[in-house]
Amino acid sequence: MIVAVTMNPSVDISYSLNRFELDDVNRVETVRKTAGGKGLNVARVISQMKEDVMSTGVLGGTVGDYIVQQLNESNVRNDFLRIESDSRNCIAILHAGMQTEILESGPTLSEQEGIAFLEKFEGLIIHASLVTISGSLPKGLPTDYYCEMVEISHKKGKRVIVDTSGESLKQVLMQKKKPFAIKPNTAELSQLLGFEVEAEIMDLKQTLNHKIFAGIEWIVVSMGSRGAFVKHGADYYRVTIPEINAINPVGAGDATVAGFAVALNRNQTVDNVLKTAMTTGMLNTIEARTGYINKDKFKQFFNFVKVEKMY
Structure with missing residues (x-):
């Protein structure tokens, strides 16, 4: 089971x-x-890939009930901690080819x-084979909160994708106990390291060193339509994808994490792990719904993904 x-x-x-x-x-x-x-989004795509998944987190109020x-x-099986405050709404107004967003900041959690x-998380992952942690933290939680979750996962012998x-x-990266995998893009790498990271092979190899x-088994740098650059252990890979008719790119990164998690959970080869991750990302992009893939198209797109080991 993936949590x-x-x-x-x-x-x-x-x-x-x-x-408007x-x-x-x-x-x-x-x-x-x-x-x-x-x-x-990750949980839905994992479920659509016919893998056992449990969705968890914190929810409150009627918004939480709707979720x-x-x-x-x-x-999608789920087991959330119920909190006193209402969960948030995020509104997107689509008009004249533009998108105006109105995002609630969400609840403030107590200590x-x-x-x-x-405590709930520690109990849920007892029977898990893999854990994914995605997105932002709600207000009220310290910025090192995910570090505690990674630490708990390590103690239970569980691999974690952050x-x-x-x-x-x-x-998370400053701690001694590191996640098993991370999936940043170049903008997030630039923000993290304090200098501009270019989407070029030599620049990325140097950056990921x-x-x-250190100590992270998988680093998947997503590069949108250009695919991904990946460090696995001491090895580097360039993953390229075909040109596709993108309908809704929102959630493609989450679908990529889902495919990555599913393939890891099935103990697939490096090539198949990376091809599966890219395929689920693409399948999300060609659908209007976020966090949705048409699995009937999986094999077709999978065969067009190319994985090249870099030396």
Whole structure:
């Protein structure tokens, strides 16, 4: 079983308008509501890949109830810590080829709620084979909160994939106990290291040799339509993908994490791990829904992904 963690989930609400009028009434006919958050996207795609998954994190209020309802309807097992505050809504207004977002910051967790989730997490991962931790932390939790989750996972002998950014990622990498895998992009690497990281092979090889990454088994640097650059142990790989008709790139990184986790959980070869990760990312991109893939197209796209070992 894979345990997929989302600490700051949301209901993502999408409004489609021909014109968006400021200081006026805007009536919407097409509304899409989705249980959102990076870890929820990961969990849904893992489930669609027919792998056993448990979604967890913190939820509160009627928004939290809606998220659980949506996960249940998608047959994604879930076990969240219920908190007093309401979970958040994130609104996207689609108008004239543009997207205006209104994002609630979400609940502020108490110290007691933070401790309670760590206790819950420790119990949930007893029967897990792999853990994914995705996205931002809610207010109230310290920036090193994910470090405690990685530490607990190490004590239980569980591999952890961490997909976060900013101070949370930096804190995780500064600890002695490192995650098994991380999935930054070049912008997140630049923010982390304090200098511009270019999406070029020699630059990336040098960057990933930085001492802050010592002890991490897998580093998957996502590069959008250019695929990925990967460090696995002492080896480097360039992964290229075909040109595709992108419909909705939102959540592609989460789908990539899902495919990566599934292939690792199945003890597949390095080539197949990387090809599976890229394939699920692409399959998410060609669908209108976020955190959704059409598995019937998996083999077709999988065969077009190329993995090249770099020397």
